Amino acid sequence: MRPPMTDVEYRRFSDWLAEEYGLVFGPEKRDILRSRLEPRRSELGFDTFEQLFFHVKYHPERDSERDKLIPHLTNNESYFFREREQLAAFGSEVLPGLRDRLAAQKRHEVRVLSAGCAAGEEAYSLAIAVHESNLFPADWKVRLTGIDLDPEALERARAGRYTQNAFRRLDPSIKAKYFTSQDDGMWELNDRIRQMVTFQRANLADRTWPASLRRLDVIFCRNVLIYFGEATTRQVAEAFHDALVPGGYLFLGHSESLSRVPTRLEAVRRPGTVFYRRPEKTGE
Amino acid sequence: MLPGYPSSHRNSVSESAIDRFIEAAEPGALEAARGAISGGEAPQFAEGLLSELAGETTWRRERALERLARLEAGAALFPHLRDAIRDGRQPRRRNAARSALARLAAPDALTRDAGLETLAQLARRTPDADVRLLATTALGESGNGRARETLEQALSDPEPNVAAAAAEALGILGDGRAVPALAVSTRSDPIWVRTAAALALGRIGDPRGLPALDAAMREPMLAGAAATAVGEIGDPAGIDILRPALEADGEARIAALRSVGQIYGGNPDLPVPDWLRTTVGRADRHLLSRVLRDHDPTSARLLGIAATPEAAAALARALEDPDTQAVAAIGIQELPVEQRRSLVLERLPGADRATRTALLNLLPALNTPESIRTIIDHLGDEADEARAAAAEVFGRSDPDLVLPALADALDRPELRVGVTVALGRLGSERCPPLTGLLDDSDPLVRAAAADGLARCGTGEVDQLVGRLSREDDTQVRQSIIGALGDIGAPQAVQSLAETLRDPSPSVRFAAARALGRTRAIDALEPLLGALADRASEVRIAALSALGELGDARAAPILARHLRQPDRETRRTAASAISHLSDASTVDRLTGALSDPDREVRLTAVETLRRVGGSAAEAALERRAENEADADVRKAVSRAVVDVRERRDPQQG
Numbered sequence: 001m002r003p004p005m006t007d008v009e010y011r012r013f014s015d016w017l018a019e020e021y022g023l024v025f026g027p028e029k030r031d032i033l034r035s036r037l038e039p040r041r042s043e044l045g046f047d048t049f050e051q052l053f054f055h056v057k058y059h060p061e062r063d064s065e066r067d068k069l070i071p072h073l074t075n076n077e078s079y080f081f082r083e084r085e086q087l088a089a090f091g092s093e094v095l096p097g098l099r100d101r102l103a104a105q106k107r108h109e110v111r112v113l114s115a116g117c118a119a120g121e122e123a124y125s126l127a128i129a130v131h132e133s134n135l136f137p138a139d140w141k142v143r144l145t146g147i148d149l150d151p152e153a154l155e156r157a158r159a160g161r162y163t164q165n166a167f168r169r170l171d172p173s174i175k176a177k178y179f180t181s182q183d184d185g186m187w188e189l190n191d192r193i194r195q196m197v198t199f200q201r202a203n204l205a206d207r208t209w210p211a212s213l214r215r216l217d218v219i220f221c222r223n224v225l226i227y228f229g230e231a232t233t234r235q236v237a238e239a240f241h242d243a244l245v246p247g248g249y250l251f252l253g254h255s256e257s258l259s260r261v262p263t264r265l266e267a268v269r270r271p272g273t274v275f276y277r278r279p280e281k282t283g284e
Numbered sequence: 285m286l287p288g289y290p291s292s293h294r295n296s297v298s299e300s301a302i303d304r305f306i307e308a309a310e311p312g313a314l315e316a317a318r319g320a321i322s323g324g325e326a327p328q329f330a331e332g333l334l335s336e337l338a339g340e341t342t343w344r345r346e347r348a349l350e351r352l353a354r355l356e357a358g359a360a361l362f363p364h365l366r367d368a369i370r371d372g373r374q375p376r377r378r379n380a381a382r383s384a385l386a387r388l389a390a391p392d393a394l395t396r397d398a399g400l401e402t403l404a405q406l407a408r409r410t411p412d413a414d415v416r417l418l419a420t421t422a423l424g425e426s427g428n429g430r431a432r433e434t435l436e437q438a439l440s441d442p443e444p445n446v447a448a449a450a451a452e453a454l455g456i457l458g459d460g461r462a463v464p465a466l467a468v469s470t471r472s473d474p475i476w477v478r479t480a481a482a483l484a485l486g487r488i489g490d491p492r493g494l495p496a497l498d499a500a501m502r503e504p505m506l507a508g509a510a511a512t513a514v515g516e517i518g519d520p521a522g523i524d525i526l527r528p529a530l531e532a533d534g535e536a537r538i539a540a541l542r543s544v545g546q547i548y549g550g551n552p553d554l555p556v557p558d559w560l561r562t563t564v565g566r567a568d569r570h571l572l573s574r575v576l577r578d579h580d581p582t583s584a585r586l587l588g589i590a591a592t593p594e595a596a597a598a599l600a601r602a603l604e605d606p607d608t609q610a611v612a613a614i615g616i617q618e619l620p621v622e623q624r625r626s627l628v629l630e631r632l633p634g635a636d637r638a639t640r641t642a643l644l645n646l647l648p649a650l651n652t653p654e655s656i657r658t659i660i661d662h663l664g665d666e667a668d669e670a671r672a673a674a675a676e677v678f679g680r681s682d683p684d685l686v687l688p689a690l691a692d693a694l695d696r697p698e699l700r701v702g703v704t705v706a707l708g709r710l711g712s713e714r715c716p717p718l719t720g721l722l723d724d725s726d727p728l729v730r731a732a733a734a735d736g737l738a739r740c741g742t743g744e745v746d747q748l749v750g751r752l753s754r755e756d757d758t759q760v761r762q763s764i765i766g767a768l769g770d771i772g773a774p775q776a777v778q779s780l781a782e783t784l785r786d787p788s789p790s791v792r793f794a795a796a797r798a799l800g801r802t803r804a805i806d807a808l809e810p811l812l813g814a815l816a817d818r819a820s821e822v823r824i825a826a827l828s829a830l831g832e833l834g835d836a837r838a839a840p841i842l843a844r845h846l847r848q849p850d851r852e853t854r855r856t857a858a859s860a861i862s863h864l865s866d867a868s869t870v871d872r873l874t875g876a877l878s879d880p881d882r883e884v885r886l887t888a889v890e891t892l893r894r895v896g897g898s899a900a901e902a903a904l905e906r907r908a909e910n911e912a913d914a915d916v917r918k919a920v921s922r923a924v925v926d927v928r929e930r931r932d933p934q935q936g
Contacts, residue, residue: 004552008890011915015883031549031581032610039641043672045705045735054797054828058852060789060821075607234343262343 003041005034009049013037016057021149022205022232023073036072040065071152074227078121080128080162080170083222085272086251090218091129093270094249098217099135101247109141111216113243115204116224117146120157120197121166124189126220127196128178145213147202154199160189205232210243217245222253234261241265241278250276301325302332306347313351321357330364337380345383352384353393353912361388362395362402369406370415382418386425392912396428404434413443420446424453429908429917432457436465439472439481447472448480455484458918459908460925463488467496470506479509486513490925493517498525507536515543518550523560530563541567545582548589548618556589556618565590572598575611584611588618600627604639613642621648629655637667644673650681656689663693663702671702679709686710691717701728708736715740722751730755731763738767745773752779761786762794769798777802781810789819796822800829808835815841824856831860839864843872851881858884862891870899877907885916893923901927 005013010030017023025033034049041052056065081087098110110130114123123146130142148154163186167175179187202209204224219240225233237258240250250265252258258265258276265276301320305313320329336348352358361384368374368381389399403426406419420438423431431453438450451469454462466488469481482500485493494517500510511529514522522543529540541564548554564586572595574583584602587595596619602612616624628647635643640662650656662674678686690706693699694717704721718740721733734751737744745768752764765783768776780802783795796814799807811833814826827845830838842864845857858876861869869891876888889907892900904924911917 011886012883028581031585031614035610035613035642038645039669039673042645042676043669045672045708054825058793058821058824060793060819062821260342260346262347 003048005030005037005049009053010034012053013049016053017073018229018232020205021070021073021203022228022236024227024229033073037069039072040069067151070150074118074150074153078118078223079166079168080121080125081174082122082125082169083254083273084169085270086220086222086254086275087125087129089270089273089275090126090220090251091133094218094275095130095133095135102217108137108139109143110136110218111214112142112144112218113213113216113220114144114146114197115202115219115221115240117148117157117199118150118153119162119166120146120160120199121162122146122220122222123157123197123199124160124193127193128174130196131193132174142196144197146197146199147204147209148199149201149203151201154201157197157199160194161186162189163187204228204236204239207235207239210239213243215245216243216248218249218251219244220251222251223256225252225256230260233258237261237263237265244278246278247280248278250278252276301329302336302348305333305351306336306344310351310354314355317351317355318357321360326360327364330361330368333361333384334365334368334377334380337383338376349383349387352387353390353395356394358388358393358395359398362398366402366406369418370410370412372412372414378418382422383425385419386422389422389426389428389431390912391426391428391910391917396910400426400428400430404431407434407438407446413441413446416441416443416446417449420449420453424449424456427457427912427914427917429457429459429911429921432459432462436462439465439469439477444474444477447477451477451480451484455480455487457921458488458914459921460488460490460492461921463490463492467493470496470500470510475505478503478506482506482509482513484513486516489517490922491517491519491521494519494521494525501525501529501536504534504536507534508539511536511539511543515539515546518547520547520551520554522547523554523557527559530560537567538570541571541586542582544589545585548585549582549614552617556620561589561591565592565595568592568595571595575599575602575615576608579608579611581611581614584615585618586615588615591619591623596623596627600631603631603642604635606638609638609642613646616646624648625651625655629658632658632662637670640665640670641667641673644670644677647677648680650677650686653689656681656686660689660693660699660703663706664696664698665702672705675702675705675709678706679711683710700724700726701732704729704732704736708732708739710736711739715744719744719747722747727757727760730757731760734760734763734767738770740771745771745776749775749779752783758788758791761788761791765791765794765798769794769801772802772804774804774806777804777807777810781807784810784814784817784822789817789822792817792819792822793825796825796829800832803832803834805835807833808837812838812841824852827853827856828860831863834863836864836866836868839866839868839872846872846876846879846884851884854879854881854884855887858887858891862887862894866895867897869895870897870903874903877903878910882913882916885911885913886919889916889919889923893919893926896927896930898931901931 013033014025017025037049037052041049044052044055046052056062056069059065102110112126114126117123123144127144136142146157178190178193182188241264244250265278268275268277301316304316308316317329333348337345339345365381365385369378371378385399385403387393388395389403390396393399403419403423407416407423410416423435435450435454439447441447451466454466463485466481466485470478472478482497485497497510497514500506507529511526514525526540526543529536568590571583571587574580575587587599599612599615602608603616624646625648628643632640632643644662650659659674659677663671665671665674678690690703693703707718715737718733718736721729724730734748737748748764748768752761755761755764765780768780780795780799784792786792796811799811811826811829815823817823830842839861842857842861845853848854861872873888873891876884879885892904901924904920908920908924911920
């Protein structure tokens with residue numbers, strides 16, 4: 001029998017997911033949470049969600065169990081060139097400015113992060129945008145990094161193979177230029193773009209995630225903060241500020257903003273989009 | 285600078301103090317405020333604060349309020365804030381004063397007593413109705429349970445806006461004791477007082493508010509609010525109250541529909557009467573757009589209740605989209621059994637891995653040889669979760685119908701693990717094939733057989749103990765230990781206690797958990813020993829197991845763990861003590877009611893509610909006055925009402 005999720009079980013899971021991963025499942029999402037936990041409860045043969053909770057929280061091998069649970073709790077649905085206005089601002093304003101600034105500093109290396117990259121659609125869209133811009137000479141290094149909590153999604157990102165659904169907003173000529181059709185109906189990204197991006201696991205709710213990265217010129221983190229509570233958003237905004245070089249840029253999803261949290265990043269408004277910039281001089 | 289906010293209100297000294305109050309790290313921030321206030325600049329500091337609270341930078345406003353609660357010297361600001369709230373010339377400034385006073389009166393504020401008294405006086409004694417309105421609103425915003433009596437009096441304020449604000453504030457406080465007063469207000473004039481009272485009854489969520497809402501549903505102008513409130517209460521009795529609004533075409537219909545969704549969400553086994561399916565079915569299109577656009581679970585549930593062919597097809601399509609899958613599953617679960625079974629069996633072929641798992645989870649009991657054959661093939665599904673979901677389908681089917689097909693399928697190597705899992709789901713008296721599978725060459729089969737035997741009662745203990753002594757695979761050992769724990773026979777305790785010395789922490793973890801489930805008297809000593817295990821996970825498991833064991837001798841030891849610095853230890857100890865509910869529990873948990881961790885406090889509240897009695901009631905009442913977390917406050921309030929009802933059912 002499928003057991004119900006009791007009030008206490010719901011509270012424990014929702015509190016834990018908020019504490020550990022910043023993921024918020026409010027009362028209106030209680031049934032969704034139950035539905036997403038059900039496959040793991042069923043596979044582990046537990047009779048109650050309390051047993052599942054204790055297992056994922058305290059079992060000595062809990063890390064591997066959490067790796068299996070996380071894909072059920074986060075939405076990995078995305079597609080190439082999502083929110084085009086932002087990518088347009090990235091290509092027409094941010095990248096040229098960045099090229100000039102880095103050239104003046106004699107730093108021939110661009111560092112871009114896709115935070116919450118899921119199966120890599122955003123990270124590879126950025127790589128394609130950089131490639132299409134033709135702004136960076138061959139001796140420059142363009143380093144794009146995708147980070148996500150979900151190990152399964154990262155595996156898919158590294159493979160660089162996508163269904164037709166991922167191209168719903170992509171210009172067919174770009175698709176033809178960078179992807180090859182496979183016998184199984186999938187589309188495979190060409191090696192040149194794939195090699196521009198590396199992927200690694202990171203939990204944005206964990207303060208230590210920026211430690212493994214060098215200071216960044218641009219961060220994209222779209223449709224991720226919507227899953228976080230205020231405290232986590234505040235902490236992540238602070239981490240983004242610190243992870244950016246002075247003058248670096250942050251792009252959030254169109255429905256997200258930093259208006260409710262203290263931030264030293266400045267909002268930059270452009271037609272159809274808003275992004276943020278770390279001031280050149282912060283007085284630190 | 286804000287319009288109507290003269291710059292002369294801020295001078296340079298207090299301006300710098302207020303900036304530090306908001307921007308510096310907390311100790312320095314509080315020190316800056318203390319310095320300004322004790323240095324004779326309380327009025328200037330208050331003015332600077334009001335300017336910030338009336339400002340447009342959300343985080344600065346919220347941080348100022350957050351810190352205000354920890355500022356003991358904040359009491360010196362009261363005269364100034366009182367004057368500001370009375371000054372009607374600057375509306376933004378007086379609203380800012382309202383927010384400041386609300387925060388200073390919050391249960392976690394160091395100034396809560398003086399803050400509450402200030403607001404109560406303003407609410408009761410000020411001739412200016414606008415001031416009474418602001419003070420009443422602030423009392424609700426404060427979240428201080430002790431404001432209830434003042435607010436109940438304000439329900440009779442001659443100014444209707446004040447009465448409506450009082451009703452709203454009582455809803456925010458969430459104290460069930462306010463239900464009778466609010467029920468009276470659902471008959472007050474004018475309409476907006478009645479509306480506020482009805483919505484507050486919903487927010488409180490106490491079923492004792494239903495009779496008043498039933499009466500309110502008969503008034504067309506009030507029916508929408510009453511329907512919303514009925515849904516928030518979530519009691520099954522609300523369905524009949526909603527029926528007239530559902531069957532009419534009035535404005536209350538949409539609110540009533542949502543409330544039906546909410547009630548079924550909280551009561552998953554509630555039968556759906558035919559009249560309800562018919563009336564909800566008329567809203568298909570509206571609901572579908574909400575499922576697809578907003579991923580709204582309530583609309584999905586209503587589509588399932590409607591169960592029209594269009595609704596079912598739309599839900600099935602939504603199940604195939606990763607964005608809407610979880611929401612669609614909620615709707616499909618509500619379809620009538622036959623319709624759900626047909627939908628699942630029709631959609632399974634060709635479905636992707638996630639959709640297969642979701643469909644199998646939604647499949648009702650199997651009832652035909654064809655359906656059994658179809659699902660047996662999924663016992664060899666490449667996706668572990670789909671395989672487990674298929675096994676569970678057999679667990680909810682008639683064993684006599686499915687057992688022969690499962691026994692035959694054991695001969696197919698690709699199905700062997702899945703079939704073993706499914707056999708284990710069949711429950712008691714279906715165990716003989718599993719006993720033999722304990723010695724299978726495949727460890728996955730052995731583990732599944734052990735898991736399954738746990739559901740068979742006590743007859744297989746000897747075989748499990750014997751297998752445990754020969755078993756090398758860590759995973760299988762954990763499964764056997766889990767099975768022995770579930771069976772809980774005395775001869776298993778000795779064997780389980782020995783595995784507490786296993787080199788693998790995972791095995792010791794499983795052993796501690798299992799010993800708790802045996803509920804055997806001689807499991808106490810080994811579990812007390814496991815509290816000193818070198819692995820923290822095993823110690824936590826032992827702590828939890830001592831609660832499940834239910835042996836009151838463990839209570840003093842668990843209580844000692846409530847004082848440990850580690851939060852997880854305190855949480856587990858509080859949860860464990862909740863299983864040992866006796867008279868001494870109240871004393872042991874009183875301290876946990878003020879634990880810094882809300883989970884510990886919530887567990888303590890829940891346990892005291894269950895234990896009941898006058899000592900628990902008194903401890904909960906004391907907590908009600910000092911609790912800052914809204915969820916905990918609500919839990920305390922409900923616990924107090926519950927304990928009182930059980931003590932004296934007549935008083936209610």
